[in-house]
Amino acid sequence: MVGMRICFIGDSFVSGAYDGECLGWAGRISAAARGRGHDVSPYNLGIRGETSLQISKRWRQEAEVRQAAQQEGRLVFEFGVNDAREVNGKRQLEPDRSLAAARGILAEAVAWKPTLMIGPPPGGDEARNGRVQELSEMLAALCREISVPYFDSYTALLPSGIFVASTKSVDGTHPSAAGYAEWARVIDAWPAWRAWLP
Amino acid sequence: MVGMRICFIGDSFVSGAYDGECLGWAGRISAAARGRGHDVSPYNLGIRGETSLQISKRWRQEAEVRQAAQQEGRLVFEFGVNDAREVNGKRQLEPDRSLAAARGILAEAVAWKPTLMIGPPPGGDEARNGRVQELSEMLAALCREISVPYFDSYTALLPSGIFVASTKSVDGTHPSAAGYAEWARVIDAWPAWRAWLP
Numbered sequence A, B: 001m002v003g004m005r006i007c008f009i010g011d012s013f014v015s016g017a018y019d020g021e022c023l024g025w026a027g028r029i030s031a032a033a034r035g036r037g038h039d040v041s042p043y044n045l046g047i048r049g050e051t052s053l054q055i056s057k058r059w060r061q062e063a064e065v066r067q068a069a070q071q072e073g074r075l076v077f078e079f080g081v082n083d084a085r086e087v088n089g090k091r092q093l094e095p096d097r098s099l100a101a102a103r104g105i106l107a108e109a110v111a112w113k114p115t116l117m118i119g120p121p122p123g124g125d126e127a128r129n130g131r132v133q134e135l136s137e138m139l140a141a142l143c144r145e146i147s148v149p150y151f152d153s154y155t156a157l158l159p160s161g162i163f164v165a166s167t168k169s170v171d172g173t174h175p176s177a178a179g180y181a182e183w184a185r186v187i188d189a190w191p192a193w194r195a196w197l198p
Helices: A024-035 A054-063 A095-112 A126-146 A154-158 A160-169 A176-187 A193-198 B023-033 B053-063 B095-114 B126-146 B153-157 B162-168 B177-188 B192-198
Strands: A004-010 A040-046 A072-078 A115-118 B004-010 B039-047 B072-078 B115-118
Touching: A004 A054, A004 B126, A024 A040, A024 A176, A040 A054, A040 A154, A054 A072, A054 A095, A054 A126, A095 A115, A095 A126, A126 A154, A154 A160, A154 A176, A160 A176, A176 A193, A193 B039, B004 B053, B023 B039, B023 B177, B039 B053, B053 B072, B053 B095, B095 B115, B095 B126, B115 B192, B126 B153, B153 B162, B153 B177, B162 B177, B177 B192
Parallel strands: A004 A040, A004 A072, A072 A115, B004 B039, B004 B072, B072 B115
Antiparallel strands: none
């Protein structure tokens, strides 16, 4: 079995902000993969507050230095909520700019290494949820076009209610450990992820 | 209480290689700090296989983009075992080059942000242990000179035997989850760490 180095690149949801266990979904699905016997080395490159535009400027260099000749390199992205967030009444990144940044990142990524995209999640802010859902649909269409498997977190996390309830117990945006565990559970069951790490 | 962003910078021991729980010591002491009520955002910048020389080339840029105006920035380094490791019978970095790289990193770091240095740990290879112990003593002297608190992992982890035994159950170098937990326990009790996060 060949070892695998996976760079998880994105925002605070990747870094696991407010998770009392400091794992986030990335740590949980990596630990689960190790538990199934895989030699996987996760690199968590989530940064709080970042939009797709900020991620576009740093991801490649950070991922480059984390490659190794002996191990396969893989990329998993997650971003979008900060793009759709309003600061002082102004959306941080308009949809066309988000989509352009996402296209730049994901097209370059998938031409280089196997790549997955995890869509942005819902939260406790109804108005923002509408913008996140719209952006998620645009990201899904982009990913279909460039053949990057897309996980629709927004739709996956709404039904159970665990995730959104957990964000309301934190800051209305970030989940607690229970919310991250729920997110990890649904990603870990995603066939595109399991194709990498059965 | 002001939030704190801590960059944990170093090698595979920082990234938590072979830890079934995907936390490493950095994740465990961060989770413990969150458990004590602190608003702490850890950024794990450990890369497997890196020497002090490799770390010297990337750490500043990676740490720069992880700062935020609203939160205090802190730096925690750990490296050394890869410097002292022999590959095809040749030490990867001679002590004088290790020390020069470490001085470059740590002097720049402490002039910028509050900084701690965690020394390299012992393992299951006796000959390498001698070289690691020698390098650890040199790093300790350097840190005294430039006023960076130094945690002597080598000396702290030998007595209980838990850590070294755990490396023998893995690959002779990296600990299991139990070994990382032991390392986290001793760092978490270190006054220099607790001065940041009581």
